[in-house]
Amino acid sequence: MATNAANWNPGKITDKYPGVPYEEKLRLFAEVKADARYEDYLYGCYECGICVSACPSARFYDYSPRVIAQTMAREDVNRMYEILVEDIWNCAQCFSCVRCPRQNSPGGLVTLIREIAVRNGIKETRDVLQGYSRVIYKVMLKGNQVSPDMLQPDFFPDWGPWVRSFQGNMNLWRQAIPVDSLRGVTDAAWKTDDQTLRELYTIWFETGNIDLIAEIDEGLYELLLDVMEEALEDWA
Ligand code: SF4
Ligand code: SF4
Structure with missing residues (x-):
């Protein structure tokens, strides 16, 4: 150049x-x-x-x-x-x-x-990522995507009025996910097994991705760190 x-x-x-x-x-x-x-x-x-x-x-x-x-x-x-x-x-x-x-x-x-x-x-x-802290939490900790109960206006402010229509049709959206998730408020769209989670947490630590979270949301970082470290110790 x-x-x-x-x-x-x-x-x-x-x-x-x-x-x-x-x-x-x-x-x-x-x-x-x-x-x-x-x-x-x-x-x-x-x-x-x-x-x-x-x-x-x-x-x-x-x-x-x-x-x-x-x-x-x-x-x-x-x-x-x-x-x-x-x-x-x-x-x-x-x-x-x-x-x-x-x-x-x-x-x-x-x-x-x-x-x-x-x-x-x-x-x-x-500021932009603040609205996605629950999505980050879910993906990093559960190895999973957004679950239907998360489709609420507070979590997705940038979706505007659309998110209200999602929230209003929750039962309809739930028909698209596995039967296990239909009972009560869902924890995740599907369950990730412990071995996969162990590997996932290890990847977050080894690649430095967990440290990136500290830069954008310290509270979320502390939360993730506590849960992941304890889980890795239990599985060791
Ligand atoms: S496709 Fe886009 S990036 Fe590629 S040369 Fe054309 S203008 Fe540039
Ligand atoms: S085509 Fe997709 S990846 Fe490329 S700039 Fe547009 S949105 Fe981003």
């Missing part, structure tokens, strides 16, 4: 977040670029827009995978910070954008930026 993030500062022209020092944005940009996957996700950009036409999020949000790829290719540090604050959680991580003729993966770039946002405890990321 012709430009270099260390000596190019377009933010002096457009900087939506002037309160955040350029050096801090540059540090975050460098963290994204330092990821071993980065070079596989970006080879330059033709600006053809094929990724945009394939992207479901681009249809419903003010969001563009082309902008993600272009921003990174141009090493626009300020724009990447803007994307980190405003756009990354609009991506559905469906990877329809891999049909890029340049072999870019805008969705992969979003994954990297998300990880950096979480690892650095960026306030806007914490």
Whole structure:
């Protein structure tokens, strides 16, 4: 690439977040670029827009995978910070954008930026993920997905009025899940066996995923840590 993030500062022209020092944005940009996957996700950009036409999020949000790829290719540090604050959680991580003729993966770039946002405890990321703390709790602890009793407005504020219609038709949704889960308030959509949970908890610890939770929600982190450590000790 012709430009270099260390000596190019377009933010002096457009900087939506002037309160955040350029050096801090540059540090975050460098963290994204330092990821071993980065070079596989970006080879330059033709600006053809094929990724945009394939992207479901681009249809419903003010969001563009082309902008993600272009921003990174141009090493626009300020724009990447803007994307980190405003756009990354609009991506559905469906990877329809891999049909890029340049072999870019805008969705992969979003994954990297998300990880950096979480690892650095960026306030806007914490705010976005707060509404999903019960989902994170469920998936990490139960090895399971959202159960029907979780479909309540408080847990999914960004679903708007739709979540009320889900909640109002709970019995209907329950018909789509296993019979065991139909009794009373469900604990999980299905039961995960102890061996699988042991492996799952080990993965969270070994990959450092459990530490990422500490950056976004300390209370949730303590809760998960207590339960997982005790369970691993019992199973040892
Ligand atoms: S990322 Fe790929 S598909 Fe999207 S505009 Fe650039 S070259 Fe085209
Ligand atoms: S992975 Fe993200 S950027 Fe790529 S097509 Fe899906 S929603 Fe769009």
